[in-house]
Amino acid sequence: MNFVSKYYPVIICFSLTIFTTIQAQEAKQHPLEAKIDSILSILTLEEKVAMCHAQSKFSTKGVERLGIPEIWMSDGPHGVRAEISWDDWAYAGWTNDSITAFPALTCLASTFNPKLAGEFGFSLGEEARYRKKDVLLGPGVNIYRTPMNGRNFEYMGEDPFLASTMVVPYIKGVQKNGVAACVKHYALNNQEHKRDLINVEVSDRALHEIYLPAFKAAVQKANVWSIMGAYNKFRGEYTTHHELLTKKILKGDWKFDGVVISDWSSAHDTKKAALNGLDIEMGTGTDGLGMTTANHYNQYYLASPFLKALKNGEISESVVNDKVRRILRLMYRTNMSSNRPLGRANNKEHHDVARKVATEGIVLLKNDNNFFPIKDDKNITIAVIGENATRSMTTGGGSSELKPKFEISPLQGLKERYKNATIIHSIGYASGASIYDQVMPSPYDADSLKIEAIKVAKKADIVLFVGGLSKSHLQDCEGDDRKQYGLPFGQEELIDEIKKANKNIGFVLITGNAVDMPWLSKVDGVIQTWYLGSMAGHAIADIISGDVNPSGKLPFSFPKKLEDNGAHSFGASSYPGINLTQEYKEDILVGYRWHDTKKIKPVYAFGYGMSYTDFNIKNVAIDNKKYAKNGTITVSCDVTNTGTIDGAEVVQVYVGKSKSNVKRAVKELKGFSKVFLKSGEIQTVSITINVDELAFYDESISDWNIEEGDYEIYVGNASNNISKKMKITVK
Template sequence: MKQTFLIVVLALLGQLITAQQNQQDVEKKIDEIIKQLTLKEKVNMCHAQSKFSSPGVPRLGIPEIWMSDGPHGVRGEINWDNWGYAGWTNDSITAFPALTCLASTFNPDLSHQYGVAVGEEARYRRKDILLGPGVNIYRTPLNGRNFEYMGEDPYLASIMVVPYVQGVQENGVAACLKHYALNNQEEWRGHINVNVDDRTLHEIYLPAFKAAVEKGHVWSVMGAYNQYNGQHTSHHEVLVNKILKGDWGFDGVLVTDWGSAHNTKEAAYNGLDIEMGTWTDGLTSSTNFAYDNYYLADPFYELLKSGEIDESVVDEKVRRILRLMFRTNMNMERPLGRMNNKEHHDVARKVATEGIVLMKNEKNFFPLDSEKEMTIAVIGENATKMMTIGGGSSELKAQYEISPLEGIKQRFTKATILHSMGYSSGPSAYGRVIPPYLDQDSLHAAAVETAKKADIVLFVGGLNKNHHQDCEGGDRLAFELPFNQDALLNDIIEVNPNVGMVMISGNAVAMPWLKDVKAMIQAWYLGSETGNAIADVVSGDVNPSGKLPFSFPAKLEDNAAHFYGELSYPGDSIDQYYKEGILVGYRWHDTKKVKPLFAFGHGLSYSSFEMSNIKTDKDSYFAGETMTVSCDVANVGEVDGAEVVQVYVGKPKSEVERAVKELKGFDKIQVAANGKQSVNITINIDDLAYYCTDKSDWELEKGQYVVYVGTASDNIKKKIKVSVK
C-alpha cells in the first residue's frame, strides 16, 4: 500500500515539475518574442482591428486573436466593421440552455460537459476566446441580463463556474469570465457608479470571479461597463491591479467589454490588456473613429514614444497576450473541435431537462399521460417564438430550435393539440421595442375560445428576448408579465380550470394567478432542444430535479434592492447604493423574515424523498479543519429521481451582521424508486469566515454555529449546533 502511494506521489510530482518546466520554457519564448517586436507592433496587439479580433504580427508569424460571443453557444459571424451578420452559411451552431438553467441543475459535472461542448464548437469555428461565462450576481429581477448569469448565491455560482471554465479551456479556447465587476443591471450600465462596502463586495459579488481565477485558472476576463467608487471597472486600480492581478494572481488577459475603456493612462496603468469596441464605427466611417484612435492605440503609442509611460507597461500587456496565445492559437497540441454533433445535442437536452424546475404540482397535475387520448390547448406566443434570437450579444444562430409546441405535438401523438397565440410581443430588436402588428384583443378572445374546447390547457408564456425583457441594453420596466398575460390567464382559468403554466423566462415575475393554476414549471431559455426537454418533463419521461438559483419575491418591493428605493435601484443615473449589503436574495428573505413566493433552492419532483440520519462528523472544529455533513436520502416514490441535499451554515450572536444562513455545500444524487443513498458533504471551516473591513482580510469567529440541512432554503429538515474553537 505504501509503495503504491509513493508511486502515485512521485508521478504527480513529476507532472508538476514537467508543467513548471513547460511554463518556464513558454516564458523564455515570450521574452525572446518581445525583444523582436517594435513599439508599434506591441501597441497594435493591445487593441481591436475589427469587431471581434485583435491583430497579430505577420512578419513574426504571430496570429490574430479571434473572439466570439457567448456563453450559450458561438454567435453567428459578424461583419468586420459593423454589427451586421456576415451572411455565412456554415456558422449555425448548437444553442445550449442559458446559464440560469445550468445553475438550476446544481450539477457541477454537467457544467463541465456543457463547457467542453461549447468549447468544442468555439474551437471548430476557430475562435480563440469565448466571451463567457457570466457570473454577475442576481440582485434585482428587473436586470435584463440575469438569464446569462448563475443566480443570486456566490457559493453556487463559484461551484458551477469552475468546471464550465475548465471544460471550455480543454479545447485550447480561452473562457472569458464576465462582467468584472458589479455589472448587476443594464439601466445606465455605461456610467452608473456603484457604491458598495468592502465586505459585501468580497462576500457576495467577487467569490465566483475569484473561484474561476484561482480554481478554474481562467485565461481571460472581461471588464464591465459600470463604475465602482468613481472609476470605470475595466481599468480599475483596486479591482484589477490589487485584487484580480494582485491578490488572486490572475496571469491571463483582461479584455474590455465593447466600449468600456475611457482613459488612456488608466487603461495603461490599471491592468487593461486588450481594448475592444470603444468606437463601433471602426474603419468604415472616418479616420476619427478608426481603430488606431482607441485609448490603447495611437494615444497609448504617443505616450510610450515620448517616455511619459515606460515601455515596460506595454511589455507586461504583450506578455499576457502572448501567454494566452501559447495556450490557444499558438498551442500546437490543441484539439480541432466539433460542431452540431449528437453528443452536443445530448448535452444541451440533458442540461435543459435537469434545469427545468417543477414549482407547483397540485394533485399531481404533471406528468401528463402521453398515451392518453385527450385535447390539449397549447396557448401562448412563447409556444412558438424562437428564443435563440434576440437578447443582445448572447443571441444565437442555431442550426435548429425545437419549439415547445413542436415538442408537445411530437410526444403526445394520441392527443388532439390545439394552439392559440393569445398575445403578440412584436419582433425582436436590440435597443428598441417594435410594437406587435397583430390585434391583441382578437388574439385574447381566440385563446379563450380555444381553452373552452380542451381537456387541459398548457399556457406557455412568460418573457422573451425583446428589449425591456430578458435582453441586454435595458432592464425590465415592470415586474408583471407583459402583453396582458395575467388577464389572459385569468380569463382562461374561468372557462377551463385545468391549466398548467410553462414559464419561459430568465427572471422572476409577479404571479397573481399562481393560486389558480394547477401546476407550474420554470422552463428558462433552453436552446436548440427546448421543445424536446419540455415534453420530456411534462410527459414524465424525465423526472424534474431542477432547483431555483434565485428567490422569487411575491412582490417587487420584497426584493432587497427594491426595498430601499430608487437610490438602491436603479440609482439616480449617476450613483447607486447597495443598501442591502450582504443580504442579497434568500439572505434577505431569511434574515428580514420576508416570505418569498418561491425560495432559493426550491424544486419539486414526481417522486418523494425522505432524509434521515442527518449528522456532522464532530460537534467541535478548529480553523483549517473540514466538517463532514452526512445523511441518508430515501426515494419513497414510485419513479427514479434526483434530489439536491443543501447545507447552509449560520452564526448566531455574531460580532458582525450576518444572514441567518448561507449555502456552504450541496450534492445532487440520483436515487432509484424505493432506494436509498448516503450523502457526505465536506465543508472547509475556514469558509465560514466573514470579510473583516478593519483588517481587509477574512476573519473566522469562534463560537457556536448552526448547520442547516435540507432541500431548499425554506425547507430545512434538521438544525445541528457545532462550535468553532
C-alpha cells in the same frame, strides 16, 4: 596593475557564466515564459501596441513577419454567436456559422450539477474551436441582485457559492479545447439600465463576500485565461481599468496571469487603461474603414495615444511588455498551442448535453393534484396557448443571441412526443418585435387573439399556457432592464379568461427572471423552463410527459412583490440609482439572505424545486462537534426515494452564526450534492466544508477573518425547507 583591473575580466566572465546558467535553469523550469521573453525582445514598440487593441469587431492583430496569429473572439456564454462583420454590428451573412444553442446559464445553475457544468463547457468549447475561435466571451457570473436586470438570464443566480461551484468546471471544460473562457463582467455589473454611466457604491464586505467570489474561483480554481471588464463605475472609477479591482485584487492579490479584455467600449482613458490592468481594448470605435478617422482602431485608448505616451516616456515600456507577455501567454494556450484539438459542432453528443442540461434545469414549482405529468392518451385534447409556444428564444437578448442549426419549439416538442393525444394551439397574446432599442407594436389585434384562445380552451381537456417573458428589449435582454415585475402583453388577464373556460390549466413559464404571480392560484401546475436553446421543445416535453422526472432547483428567490426584494426595499437610491449613483443598501443580504434575515416569505425560495417522486432526508450527522480553523467539516445524511418514480434530489447545507460580532445572514449556502435515486433506493450523502469558508471579510483588517464560537448547520432541500439543524464549535 591593481587587483580589480587584473581580475575584472575573469569576474565578468564568471558572473556571465552564473547568469547564463541561472537563465538556462529558469528556461528549463519555465520554458513557456522563456519563449515569450524571446519574442518580446524582437517585437517593435509599434507591434506591441498593435496587439493591445482591436483590428475589427472581434479580432486583434498578430505580427505577420514573425508568424504570430490574430486572436479571434466570439460572444457566446451558451452558444457561439453567428459571424459578425469586420467593421460594424451587422451579421456577415455566412451560411456555415450555425451552431448548437445550449440553455442559458440560469438553467445551468438550476441543475445544481457541477459535473454537468463541465460537460456543458466542454461541448461549448468544442463548438467554439470548430468555428476557429480563440476566446469565448463567457461565462457570466454577475450576481442576481434584482429581478429587473435584463441580463440575469446569462448569469448563475443570487448565491456566490453556487455560482463559484458551477463556473469552475464550465471554464475547465471550455479550455480543454484550447479555447480561452472569458469570465464576465468584472465587476458589479448588476443592472443594464444606464450600465455605462451608473456608479456603484458598495461596502468592502459585500464586494468580497457576494460579488467577487465567483470571479475569484474562476481565477484561482479554474485558472481562467481571460476576464472581461464591465461598463459601470465603482466608487467613481470605471471598473474595466480599476486600480483596486483590476490592478490590486485581480492581478495582485489573486495573481491572475491571463488577459483582461474590455467590454466593447468600456475603456475610457489611456493612462488608466495602461496602468490599471487593461490588456486588450475592444469595441471603442465602431467604424474601421469609414469616412471618418475618429473611430478608427488606431484611435483607441490603447492604440496611438498609448504609443505616444510610451515614446515620450510618460508610460514605461515595462507596462506594454506586461500586456504583451499576457497576450502571448494566451496565444500559447490557444492559437499557438501545439496540441490543440480540432473541435466539433452540431453533433449528437452536443445535442444530448443541451437536452440533459435543459431537463435537469427545469424547475417544477407547483403541482396541485398531480397535474403533471400529463399522459399521452387518445381521449385527451391538450390546448397549447401562448406566443411563447412557437416564438424563437435563441434570437434576441443582445450579444448572446444565437443562430442555431435548428430550434425545437415547445409546441413542436409536444406534438412530436404526444402521438395519441390531440394537440391544438392558439397564440393567445402577441408581443411586438424588438429592433435595436425599440419595441414595435404587435401586428395582431389583442382582443381577437383572446377570443380565439378562449374558443380553443373550451374544446380542450387540459390547457398548457406557455407564457412568461422573451428576449426582447425591456424584457430579458441586454441594454436595459425590465419596466414591470408582472407579465407583459395582457397574459394575466388572458389567464383569468381562460380559467372561466377551462379549469385545468398548467403554466409553462419561460423567463430568465422571477416574475410577479398574482395568477398562481388560478393554475394547477407551474414549470419554470428558462431559455433552453436548440432542444427546448424536446426537454419541455420530456418533463411534461414524465419521461424525465424534474430535479431543477431555483438559483434565485421569487419575491411576492418587488419591494420584498432587498435591492428594491430601499427605494430608488438602491435601484436603479439617483443621479447615476446607486448604493447597495441591502449590503450582504442578497436574495434568500434578505428573505431569511428579514423574515419576508418569498413565493418560491432559493434552492426550491419539486419532483414527481418524494424524498426523505434523515440520519443527518456531522463528524464531530469541534473544529480547528484550518479543519474540514463533514456533513452526512441518508437520502431515500420514498416514491414510485426514479428521480434526483439536491441536498443543501447552509451555515449560520446567530451570536456574531458582525452582521450576518441567518444562513448561507456552503455545500450541496445532487443524488440520483431509483424508487425505494437509499444513499448516504457526504458533503465536506472547509472551515475557512466560514470566514467573513473583516473591514477592520481588510482581510478574511473567522470568528470563534458556535455555528449552526442547516441541512435540507431548499433555503426554506430545512430537515435538520445542528450546532458546531470553531476554535
